[in-house]
Amino acid sequence: MKIKRLLVLTALLSGTLAAAQKTTVTVGVFPDLDSVLKAALPGFNKLYPDIDVKINSLAYADHHNALTTALSTGKGANDLEAIDFGYVAKFAEGNGMIDLSKAPYNAGALASKFVSFTFPQSTTQDGRIVAIPTDIGPGSMFFRTDLLAKAGVKPAQLNASWESYITNGKKVVAANPGTFLIPDASEAAQIILRTGLKAGEGLYFDKNNKVLVSPDNARFVKAFTVAKQIRDAKLDAKAGAAFSPEWTTAFQKGNLATEFSGAWLVGHMQNWLAKDFSGKWNAQNLPGNTFASWGGSFYGIPAQSTNKDAAWKLLQYLTTNPAQQVLAFKTTGAFPALKAGQTDAVFNQGVVYLGNQKARLLWRTAATKIQPLDVNKLDPIADQIVGDALGSVLDGSKDIPTALADAQRLVERRAR
Amino acid sequence: MTAPPAKLTPQPPIPKIGGWDNFQRKYAPYIFISPFFLLFFAFGLFPIIFNGYLSVHEWQPGSGLGDMKFVGLRNFTDNLTDPTFWLSLKNTTILAVESGLPQHLIAIPLAFAINMGLKKAQSLITAIYFLPYITSVVAISVIFFTLFSWQYGVLNAALNSLHHIPILGVLFPADKINWLGERAFVQPSIAMVIVWRYVGWNMLLYLSGLQAIPGDLYEAASVDGATRAQQFRFITLPLLRPTMFLAVTLSLIGGFQLFEEPYILTNGGGGVGQAGLTTIMYMFRTYNAYSDAGLAAAMAWLLFIVIGLLTLVNNRLFGRSGMSDSKAAK
Numbered sequence: 015m016k017i018k019r020l021l022v023l024t025a026l027l028s029g030t031l032a033a034a035q036k037t038t039v040t041v042g043v044f045p046d047l048d049s050v051l052k053a054a055l056p057g058f059n060k061l062y063p064d065i066d067v068k069i070n071s072l073a074y075a076d077h078h079n080a081l082t083t084a085l086s087t088g089k090g091a092n093d094l095e096a097i098d099f100g101y102v103a104k105f106a107e108g109n110g111m112i113d114l115s116k117a118p119y120n121a122g123a124l125a126s127k128f129v130s131f132t133f134p135q136s137t138t139q140d141g142r143i144v145a146i147p148t149d150i151g152p153g154s155m156f157f158r159t160d161l162l163a164k165a166g167v168k169p170a171q172l173n174a175s176w177e178s179y180i181t182n183g184k185k186v187v188a189a190n191p192g193t194f195l196i197p198d199a200s201e202a203a204q205i206i207l208r209t210g211l212k213a214g215e216g217l218y219f220d221k222n223n224k225v226l227v228s229p230d231n232a233r234f235v236k237a238f239t240v241a242k243q244i245r246d247a248k249l250d251a252k253a254g255a256a257f258s259p260e261w262t263t264a265f266q267k268g269n270l271a272t273e274f275s276g277a278w279l280v281g282h283m284q285n286w287l288a289k290d291f292s293g294k295w296n297a298q299n300l301p302g303n304t305f306a307s308w309g310g311s312f313y314g315i316p317a318q319s320t321n322k323d324a325a326w327k328l329l330q331y332l333t334t335n336p337a338q339q340v341l342a343f344k345t346t347g348a349f350p351a352l353k354a355g356q357t358d359a360v361f362n363q364g365v366v367y368l369g370n371q372k373a374r375l376l377w378r379t380a381a382t383k384i385q386p387l388d389v390n391k392l393d394p395i396a397d398q399i400v401g402d403a404l405g406s407v408l409d410g411s412k413d414i415p416t417a418l419a420d421a422q423r424l425v426e427r428r429a430r
Numbered sequence: 431m432t433a434p435p436a437k438l439t440p441q442p443p444i445p446k447i448g449g450w451d452n453f454q455r456k457y458a459p460y461i462f463i464s465p466f467f468l469l470f471f472a473f474g475l476f477p478i479i480f481n482g483y484l485s486v487h488e489w490q491p492g493s494g495l496g497d498m499k500f501v502g503l504r505n506f507t508d509n510l511t512d513p514t515f516w517l518s519l520k521n522t523t524i525l526a527v528e529s530g531l532p533q534h535l536i537a538i539p540l541a542f543a544i545n546m547g548l549k550k551a552q553s554l555i556t557a558i559y560f561l562p563y564i565t566s567v568v569a570i571s572v573i574f575f576t577l578f579s580w581q582y583g584v585l586n587a588a589l590n591s592l593h594h595i596p597i598l599g600v601l602f603p604a605d606k607i608n609w610l611g612e613r614a615f616v617q618p619s620i621a622m623v624i625v626w627r628y629v630g631w632n633m634l635l636y637l638s639g640l641q642a643i644p645g646d647l648y649e650a651a652s653v654d655g656a657t658r659a660q661q662f663r664f665i666t667l668p669l670l671r672p673t674m675f676l677a678v679t680l681s682l683i684g685g686f687q688l689f690e691e692p693y694i695l696t697n698g699g700g701g702v703g704q705a706g707l708t709t710i711m712y713m714f715r716t717y718n719a720y721s722d723a724g725l726a727a728a729m730a731w732l733l734f735i736v737i738g739l740l741t742l743v744n745n746r747l748f749g750r751s752g753m754s755d756s757k758a759a760k
Contacts, residue, residue, distance in 0.1 A: 086491035104721055108493020252580060252611045255697055259575055263582045394719045398699075405702050409613055424513065 038066040039324045042092035044077040047148075047311055050332075050342040057338060058331050065324045074098070084316065085110035091316035093325040097145050099310040102136050103389045106144045112315045112322065115143040119326060127334060132351045134386040136312050139221075145314035146333045149348035151276025152381040153205075153306045154297045156283075159369065161271045165189035169298045172272065176202065176240045179301040183249050186271045193269050195249035197261050199241040200404050201274050202301075206237035207400075208387065209304035216388035218396035218425060225425045227400055229418040234400075238407050238414045245408045262287065274300060276308030277377045281347040284367040292366070297373040305383040310351065349377060356381075392429055399424045484727035491723050505728035515729065517704060518712040519736065524617055525692070525708060526685030529624035533632050533681060536625070538670070541636035542662055556637065559630035567627070571694035574623045578609035578695070585609065610695055616705040620692045627691075628684070632677050639673030640666065675748045679741055686737045689714070709733050 043051055048071040055067055070092055072080055078101050084091035085105065097105055105111055114121035121143045125133045128147055136145040155173055162169065165186040172182050179202075183195035196202070207217060210233040214221050227234060244250055251270070253260040264270050265287045273279070277297075284292060300306060313329045315322055331338060339355025342348045350356050356378050364370030390396075403421035406412040412420070485505055487498040509515045540559075544552055562570065577585050586606040593602040609619045643666065651661050689710040692700075700707030709729065717726035 082491055086494060088494050088496075105492050107490050107721065108497055110492050110494055252608060254611065255699070258697055259572075260579055260581065263579065267582070269581075391721075394721075398715070398719070401699070402704055409702050411613060411703060427512075 036064050036066055037321055037324045038068055039094060039321050039328055040068045040070055040092040041094045041096070041328065042070050042072070042077060042081060043096040044072060044074045044098070046346045047096050047348070050148075050345050050348055053341055053345045054332060054338050057335075057341070058328060061331065062324075062327055065327065067328060081105070081316075084318070088318055091318050093315065093319040093321045094328055095314055095316055096148075097136075097312045097314055099135065099151075099312070102145060102312055103391060103393060105314065106136065106138045106142070106389070107391055110317060111144040112317050112319075113142040113144070114146065114315070115141060121146060124334060127353060128351050129353060129381045129384075131307060131381075131384040131386040132310055135310070135389060136314070139388070139390075145312035146329060147351035148311050148313055148333045148339075149342065150310040150351045150381060151278055151308035152349060152377040152384065153274060153276055153300055153308050154373070154376060154380060155272055155274050155300050156279060156295050156297055157272045158268075158270070158291070158294055159296050160294050161186055161190045161193060169296065173298050173301045173303065175302045176206070176236075180240070180243055180247060180249070183244075183271070184247055187249055190271065193271055194251040194264065195271050196244065197251050197253035197256070197264060197270060197273060199244040199250040199252075199408055200401070202244055203237035203241035203404055205274060205300055205304060205306050206240060207233060208306045209300075209302075209385070210236065211385060211387065214388070216390050217393060218400065219388075219390040219392065219429070221388065223390070223429060225396075225422060225429055227396065227418065227422045227425050229415040229422070231418075234418055235414060238404060238418065241404060242407055242414070274306075277349050277373070278308070278347055280365060280367055280373070293369045296368050296371055297365075297376055299376065299380060305380050305385075307381075307384045311348070349381070392425075395428050396425045481727045481730060484724055485731050486728075487724045489723045490721045491717070492721060501724065505724045506732065508725060509729050509732055514704070514707075514712060515709070515732075518707050518709040521617070521705060522686055522688060522708045522710075525621055525624070525688055525706075526682065528617060528621035529628075529688075530678075530681045530685045532621075532625045533628050534674070534677065536629050537632035537677075538636055538674075539662075540629070541633045541640055542666060544633070545637055545640040546658070556630075556634060559633050561630065562627045563631040565627075567690040568694060570623065570627060571691050574619075575610070575695055578619055580606055580608040580611055583609070611702060613701075613703045613705050616696065616701040616703075620695055620706055623691050623695065624688070628681070632681070635677045635680075636670065636673055639670050643669045671748060675744070678748075679744055682740055682744060683737055686733065686740070 041051060048069060051067075051069055058067065059065070071077075077096070078098065081091060081095055081097070081101075082104075085108070091110075095111075112119070115137075124146065129150055132147040132150050133143075136147065137143050157169060157172060159169075162172070165182075165188070167182045167185050172179050172186075187193055187195055211217070215226065218225065218227055220226055229235065245252075251260065251264050253264055255261070256275070265273075265283070268288065268291050279287075280295075280297075283289075283295060288295065313332055315325045315329065319325055333339075334352060336350075336352060336354040336357075339350035339352045340358040340360065343350055343355070343358075344360060361374040361378060362372065363374070365373045399421050403412070403417040407414055407417045484498075486500060486502055488501045488505075489498045544555055548555060577583050580586065586609075589602050590604075590606065593599045593604050607615060609615045647665050647669075648661055651665060656664070687710055688708045692706040692708050693711055693714075695701075696706040698711075700711060710733070713726045713729045713733070716722050716729060
């Protein structure tokens with residue numbers, strides 16, 4: 015009897031001990047990355063049965079706001095946090111996120127495993143690594159094959175150069191009344207600003223924090239000039255930012271001949287944005303055979319995390335496991351940031367929506383050619399100021415030299 | 431002669447109250463009233479004090495509370511020398527006037543008409559006019575965004591079809607107007623939405639003000655042969671002054687705190703040439719996109735000063751009489 019009791023007691027005790035050894039990691043994510051995470055869990059738990067993962071998913075903006083609040087007050091962050099590209103620079107400031115370049119993480123050694131442009135995006139100027147990339151958005155020019163065919167314009171003619179894009183774009187719009195070449199002229203300027211960089215140059219600041227915005231900077235002058243030419247030729251729908259109602263309606267009505275965006279746009283197009291035009295869209299490199307990236311996601315560990323070891327294990331699984339990266343790509347179309355994740359057979363398959371074009375190979379090549387951009391903490395401010403200046407040029411209220419000189423003054427005022 | 435005061439006799443001592451009773455009498459009231467003060471301190475007073483503290487510090491919200499750096503009044507001088515701050519203040523002023531003035535010019539006669547002529551349907555009409563005020567501002571702005579759409583909007587479609595009516599057609603534009611994409615139209619478009627939204631609210635204020643005016647004044651006036659217009663001019667307007675003062679003050683404060691409508695209608699960016707960028711929007715951007723909490727906090731104080739000054743001016747304009755009936759009735 016006594017022995018039986020003792021056995022039960024031992025069993026109970028060992029049971030509670032085992033439960034106590036199991037750690038729970040909380041992860042903060044946003045849609046659609048949460049679907050990727052959910053899909054990843056069975057594989058992760060097979061490797062680490064002693065780690066429980068709890069997913070806290072919030073809407074895109076809410077997630078990043080909650081993270082900001084948690085970092086500012088020092089309370090409430092998850093053990094692992096997803097960070098979208100647009101927020102990485104912001105969270106790199108201060109000491110809210112762990113520097114993964116230091117021991118025991120030594121994440122610097124991982125850099126060579128990733129597509130070259132993405133790792134520097136989460137690395138600060140003083141060498142701290144605040145997050146590890148998981149997916150990227152290699153850019154391409156999407157175009158409507160039927161509209162181009164009606165105008166007798168070949169895709170190669172559109173992307174040979176920006177001049178050629180405009181000249182042939184006029185033909186496309188003329189042959190298809192009621193259509194637009196591009197949702198907004200400013201998109202062209204944004205691409206030119208991001209692709210004509212010299213080594214050591216950031217978007218708006220150089221390595222020594224000198225402001226690059228200027229009426230004498232060829233990159234800015236060309237960006238503004240091309241955008242203005244597109245607007246003056248009445249080629250754009252003046253739709254403003256992507257996902258604005260004007261932009262959405264133009265897509266749904268099939269009134270757009272081309273759009274520049276990340277590979278992920280195909281998912282939106284086939285699911286809701288341009289359902290009726292399956293097989294009519296196709297992908298091509300950006301005009302002038304330039305390469306740019308649209309967004310991407312990262313994972314980082316907040317300094318306040320209480321389960322850093324387990325969080326690091328999960329982070330590594332999500333970012334450096336090739337099978338997981340392929341699974342993510344199949345789940346939501348999140349393009350792998352990991353080079354080893356891009357060798358799967360699925361990349362050789364055609365994309366049904368794009369008329370079975372093998373567009374993934376195009377994106378994979380594009381990803382290797384995108385230049386890393388040095389980020390500066392004043393980028394969001396400069397971005398706004400330059401965007402406003404471009405708006406003034408496009409609506410004709412300022413000429414290009416004046417707008418750029420004004421913008422330069424405003425950016426310099428902030429950068430002192 | 432008064433009776434001599436009764437001899438003072440020692441009163442029996444007040445019976446000692448037990449600890450619990452004593453507690454109840456002395457402290458319980460504080461406990462009962464404490465929820466208000468706790469809430470007030472946590473959500474009313476603390477944010478104001480913290481905002482004041484922030485306004486003299488440099489702080490990036492993402493870096494934790496320990497990273498604040500005292501900078502004195504630099505945030506204030508930075509704001510006062512920032513052209514975008516002044517632009518936002520100018521936009522806010524224009525929008526406040528463009529949207530504020532029509533509200534009252536429509537609401538007062540409307541309230542008068544409803545009060546005088548439509549006794550039976552009064553509550554129904556009031557409810558209809560009040561509806562926009564209680565509808566979600568996000569829903570309203572999104573719908574107006576769609577109506578204002580340059581290529582696919584109903585507004586342009588309507589104007590365009592009106593243009594094809596013979597003779598009258600010349601009054602309407604032949605080309606589509608880019609309401610939210612062209613500098614000249616951004617502010618009027620936003621103002622239009624705000625007027626539409628708040629007319630009902632102001633009308634309700636004026637209606638209640640009108641109903642406080644004694645009916646016999648109007649009766650006496652009509653016996654004396656005063657027309658409706660004269661009654662409006664000599665009875666309604668003067669007696670409505672206190673209500674006007676209240677309504678204009680509320681519009682002023684609301685106008686200078688404009689955020690949701692211009693934010694959504696301009697996609698958060700302020701629109702072409704930043705014509706729709708209000709001070710609150712700029713403050714939000716400074717905090718959220720630029721991560722400069724101190725600068726944003728200082729901006730809030732500057733806006734507070736502006737609103738305070740304008741309310742003072744408003745007070746002067748209406749005179750002290752704006753506050754009381756007696757003087758206004760003179």
